[in-house]
Amino acid sequence: MEYNPVILQGQHTSDDEILARTPLDAKALGGDSSEIIMELLQRFKVRDVMKRQVISIPRKATLRDAQRLMRDNRISGLPVSENGRLYGIVSVNDIINGLDGCWMDEACESHMAKNLVVLEAGMPLAFALRYFNNYTYGRFPVLDSDRKLVGIVSQRDVMRALLYELSVEIRKLERKTSPKGDQVRQEAKENFFRKEWAVVHNDLSRAGHAANAIKGILRERKIDRTIVRRVAVAAYELEINICIHSHGGVIVLLISDDKITITAKDRGPGIPDIEWACRDGTSTANDWIRSMGFGAGMGLSNSKRVADEFTIQSEVGKFTKVVCVYNIPHAQQAAEGGAQA
Amino acid sequence: MTITDVVKILDGKLIAGDASSPRVVGAVVANDLMSDVLLNDADDILLLTSLASDQSIRTAHIVGAMGVVIHNAKPLSETMIKVANDLAIPLVSSPLSKYDACVRLHDAFVAEERA
Ligand SMILES: Nc1ncnc2c1ncn2[C@@H]1O[C@H](COP(=O)(O)OP(=O)(O)OP(=O)(O)O)[C@@H](O)[C@H]1O
């Protein structure tokens, strides 16, 4: 007999419908949020911050299995799911009750919570925050529009992503409002240009935006086609790496008189063996990544091949930073100057 | 061989992009791993792939490809079509397998050279 959990929230809705239903009201979001926060809360979707590797357990597994899985993975809530379909959640409370009542060898399905509150992948973060306010749960399962379990999101995931994006936005604002900082160092240089893009972990639908935009910017500036392509290749490889291998980061484009620099920096997990990672064909990619067209282990060596200078630094648990520098030949500059004059 | 010729040769359909694009195929790259595609230095690549995702279009844009063919009539998502239109990359869907598509393109090139 198929068991149908009662799912309290999340009808079929498109991003736009959800957006239209979300009032842009600071009070609804729990306080005096600044405009930037509001904008972030709308722009970022649950899928941008959720964990995609959901650890789950089948219905027939015992509470003891669930307890082990939770202990080994240090999680306090375990979705009960089969083939992407969500049936319930086992929480620490259910385990405590099981220990207390001596039914740890019984199946999860008979003790899990079945009245589930779920989020949809396309919902704006504003929704997720409201859910955390309105319900006492520490995490919510995330379903896609086909009602399949695609992720899980905790309050921490939301906060981490928000804080990070905020810091990026604030840095942008600072650069706009004060002539100090980076701009001072670059003052002497005439055609200085800088732009940065945030890259969100695991959001492959958005990855590549930065690289495509960088290509557009360089073409507009009439940079030599072969250089544009070389820059774009590295930007794309590094952007995809941040997306699939890191917790998220930024791609920065810097154009000065005689150089183009692409910097890719993320917030970890870092690369334990850089020499190994830079070799042709070495990769830690999983099947999911390969099914998305990546994981040949060529990205870093490819970026190195196309750049005039290539440096990579990494600290496990902290960051990875890759810098690719390209020289713009003098003839090129002259042509550019001529075109502008 | 323009993108309209490619559509004919592969019994395909043009799903996005400009049918009247004058660009001609410079090289055919048949690959599902995007880093491999990015490794290729050829100009005016026609990318033949089973990877029906935004990333094949974005990769094509990075290498300045003249078109993308998704073989085996894999279903194409709306966002993929939108990205193709946004980046002005002609996108073709063909019912042929990768092998058959390659053979037909090869034969067409040989015929073109003889003519
Ligand atoms: N930003 C990063 N953070 C953590 N690890 C990384 C990062 N970039 C690369 N790595 C590690 O280095 C390995 C090699 O990276 P590389 O880009 O060369 O290949 P890949 O991403 O696995 O495959 P491909 O780029 O061909 O799609 C990755 O598999 C991953 O383990």
Ligand SMILES: [Mg+2]
């Ligand atoms: Mg890579």
